[in-house]
Amino acid sequence: FMSMRSVLLAFISSYILPMSSRNIGLAVSAVDLSGSISQPFFGWIADKTGGRWLGALGVAWTVSFILLSMLVVMAGGSYWLMFIPLAIAGFGSGAFHPVGSMHATDVDHNRAASNASWFFMFGQLGLGLGPALVGLLLNNAHTTRGAWFKAAINPAFGSYVIESGSIAPVFILGLLAIPAVILMAVTIPNRGKFAESVRARRALSTAADAPVPPIPKIPFAILAVAVTLRSFSNPAIVTFMPLIFQSKGWSPSEYGLLSSAFWVASGLAGLWLGQLGDRYDVRRLIMLSLIISAPGIFLLPDLTGAGAFAIAILVGAMGGTHSLIVVLAQNLMPGRKGFASGMILGFIFATGAVGNLIVGEMIDRMGAEGAFRVVALVTLVGAFLWLALPRAKPQHITPEMNDPEAVPLGAD
Numbered sequence: 001f002m003s004m005r006s007v008l009l010a011f012i013s014s015y016i017l018p019m020s021s022r023n024i025g026l027a028v029s030a031v032d033l034s035g036s037i038s039q040p041f042f043g044w045i046a047d048k049t050g051g052r053w054l055g056a057l058g059v060a061w062t063v064s065f066i067l068l069s070m071l072v073v074m075a076g077g078s079y080w081l082m083f084i085p086l087a088i089a090g091f092g093s094g095a096f097h098p099v100g101s102m103h104a105t106d107v108d109h110n111r112a113a114s115n116a117s118w119f120f121m122f123g124q125l126g127l128g129l130g131p132a133l134v135g136l137l138l139n140n141a142h143t144t145r146g147a148w149f150k151a152a153i154n155p156a157f158g159s160y161v162i163e164s165g166s167i168a169p170v171f172i173l174g175l176l177a178i179p180a181v182i183l184m185a186v187t188i189p190n191r192g193k194f195a196e197s198v199r200a201r202r203a204l205s206t207a208a209d210a211p212v213p214p215i216p217k218i219p220f221a222i223l224a225v226a227v228t229l230r231s232f233s234n235p236a237i238v239t240f241m242p243l244i245f246q247s248k249g250w251s252p253s254e255y256g257l258l259s260s261a262f263w264v265a266s267g268l269a270g271l272w273l274g275q276l277g278d279r280y281d282v283r284r285l286i287m288l289s290l291i292i293s294a295p296g297i298f299l300l301p302d303l304t305g306a307g308a309f310a311i312a313i314l315v316g317a318m319g320g321t322h323s324l325i326v327v328l329a330q331n332l333m334p335g336r337k338g339f340a341s342g343m344i345l346g347f348i349f350a351t352g353a354v355g356n357l358i359v360g361e362m363i364d365r366m367g368a369e370g371a372f373r374v375v376a377l378v379t380l381v382g383a384f385l386w387l388a389l390p391r392a393k394p395q396h397i398t399p400e401m402n403d404p405e406a407v408p409l410g411a412d
Helices: 004-015 021-049 052-074 079-088 090-106 109-138 150-157 168-187 191-204 217-230 236-246 252-277 282-302 305-318 322-332 337-388
Strands: none
Touching: 004 021, 004 052, 004 109, 004 168, 004 236, 004 252, 021 052, 021 079, 021 090, 021 236, 021 337, 052 079, 052 090, 052 168, 079 090, 090 109, 090 322, 090 337, 109 168, 109 252, 109 322, 217 322, 217 337, 236 252, 236 282, 236 305, 236 337, 252 282, 252 305, 252 322, 282 305, 282 322, 282 337, 322 337
């Protein structure tokens, strides 16, 4: 549901409610901002409660409000009436992510990076399925009258004057959320079981009585700048891919599949990068991923067909470093994993939202080619900043601390 927004907005802009790149960037950014600013707060709650209902209701909240915004569009509402429930949907994402990433990294401290990568891989696969599914559903949900007299009318009046479409098929996807919400409510530890797990870990830890160290200000400032520069290439690039390739004549199923290829590549490569993160310096892995992706970002707007898919897959794969960034942040804040996860993921989403706004504005002003070239340069320059961060230190945990009998992780 979070990834299908760009395909939905591109479709709505062409067939239902005309929008500029700035409007689309603002709508996507509003969702990301509402989720990002709330994540540290929800992460703080997850540290205390385990987050069973935060996670489950967060998913239900996001799906419900995205569908509500689509219902507003179907009822003939304006851009701003659609904008409000769409922006509110982000709070559900803000509640879900700290809970998921906290439990993912807490299962086995010796494999924090690779376990986090599994969590993000399935998230990225969901992001990959979204655009493809919604593109297929919308592929035949619009008219094609513009092809009859494109040369005579479209340049003067715009294709939306003669074309129309419906987003009603999208509501079928809402059924997919029901089993997910039920599964999370059943399997995530309740408050009592989570508190028991925390007490067991503290009793087994040799540093149980050690005070929680303060947040290192300079490393976190460097991390903030590095994440900000990274945000221009991920997720801002994929946000505008449907709009760019729709302008080249691609159908919803085609540009939906292109977006899906980006996200699936990100998820699968993220699993591999997470496993490498348990063995090698995560800072250098992130730096190399950005250096490799920069040429692809530079070339993407000029390509079509198989070339566009190949570059989208490459750039998406090199963006699968979320788990590595979370591990870096948790390493800077030992003892506060939920808060650290919420804060860094919130910041990733917030800077991604700002990136969407800036890239959307640049596309309106200088075109997609010029905007993507600027993004490629920023990505390349920002890659080297990650080496200024302290190297993440592996946490050596005794086998007893990973004993499921000593540290229960079940729901009840």
